[in-house]
Amino acid sequence: MGLLNCFRDSLSKRTVSGAVLTTDSASTAPTAFIADHACSVPRCVHPDFLNAVFQLCTEHDVKLLVPTIDTELPIYSAAARRLMEIGVSAAISEPSTVQICCDKIATHEWLATNGFPTVRQTSLDLALRHPSQWPLPLIVKPSNGSASIGVRRVETRKELEAMDATKNWIVQDIADGREFTINVYVNRAGECICAVPHWRMEVRAGEVSKALTIKDRRLMDLARSVAEALPGAFGPLNIQCFMNDSGAIRIIEINARFGGGYPLAHRAGARFTDWLLDELEGKCPTSFDAWTDDLAMLRYDEAVFVPGGKIRT
Numbered sequence: 001m002g003l004l005n006c007f008r009d010s011l012s013k014r015t016v017s018g019a020v021l022t023t024d025s026a027s028t029a030p031t032a033f034i035a036d037h038a039c040s041v042p043r044c045v046h047p048d049f050l051n052a053v054f055q056l057c058t059e060h061d062v063k064l065l066v067p068t069i070d071t072e073l074p075i076y077s078a079a080a081r082r083l084m085e086i087g088v089s090a091a092i093s094e095p096s097t098v099q100i101c102c103d104k105i106a107t108h109e110w111l112a113t114n115g116f117p118t119v120r121q122t123s124l125d126l127a128l129r130h131p132s133q134w135p136l137p138l139i140v141k142p143s144n145g146s147a148s149i150g151v152r153r154v155e156t157r158k159e160l161e162a163m164d165a166t167k168n169w170i171v172q173d174i175a176d177g178r179e180f181t182i183n184v185y186v187n188r189a190g191e192c193i194c195a196v197p198h199w200r201m202e203v204r205a206g207e208v209s210k211a212l213t214i215k216d217r218r219l220m221d222l223a224r225s226v227a228e229a230l231p232g233a234f235g236p237l238n239i240q241c242f243m244n245d246s247g248a249i250r251i252i253e254i255n256a257r258f259g260g261g262y263p264l265a266h267r268a269g270a271r272f273t274d275w276l277l278d279e280l281e282g283k284c285p286t287s288f289d290a291w292t293d294d295l296a297m298l299r300y301d302e303a304v305f306v307p308g309g310k311i312r313t
Contacts, residue, residue, distance in 0.1 A: 002263035094232025177244030192227035215293035264297040
């Protein structure tokens, strides 16, 4: 809902009119009741998903498509050129970058190969077979998970042995220090024009609930280097890392989409949604660092109230 309002804010400042459409497979999605238009589509794993999206884009004269869910990213990235043929620009990186970001094994290999600082990582099997090399506690997570689903801090050998070995777990050292998300924007020319770190002060269900912008050049410069090294990055991405008191940084994840905490960067003046609209008009946004440092975002629950008949299937 926060991202929807950011786009509304950007549209309100332009001379041409525009509308925000949302798609969802469920009738109970809260954004469906505050968007200008809400469209129902099959789940992204359904064979009719893309056809439904293309039809909606044509019917509603959609110019910009913004993926927000990890499972949809490979689908939209692969279809980006077809979407462009019908006049739709997708705010998504090339498939090679999406593949790196959506698979935590591939992310780790890419970071290590390119010399970027990250945590040690291995498989569950190797961690069990070589306990002296992998002292507890450790972090265990699904290789293709998102929103912190399935992430566990394992304290004992018994817990580690109890993990379901049939699932594709990865095991990582625990990075020390404070956790940061760095929202970055890469323009069509491949230049990372903005990097906005925020300290993840409090997290609920995998999404940041309290955060603080921190203009730290070490984080900003590293994020720029990562974003520009990715093969075909474009638009909004976010990089998650830890930085300890000595300034050592360890990157743990890269996401090829808007982060859940992006509204903080937007309020701080890093208006990625403006730049996506600018690029639709053929403009190329340039470097921007004049965002507000030390700005806090403190989230709370909100509700959308609608007649029950509108959500019954």
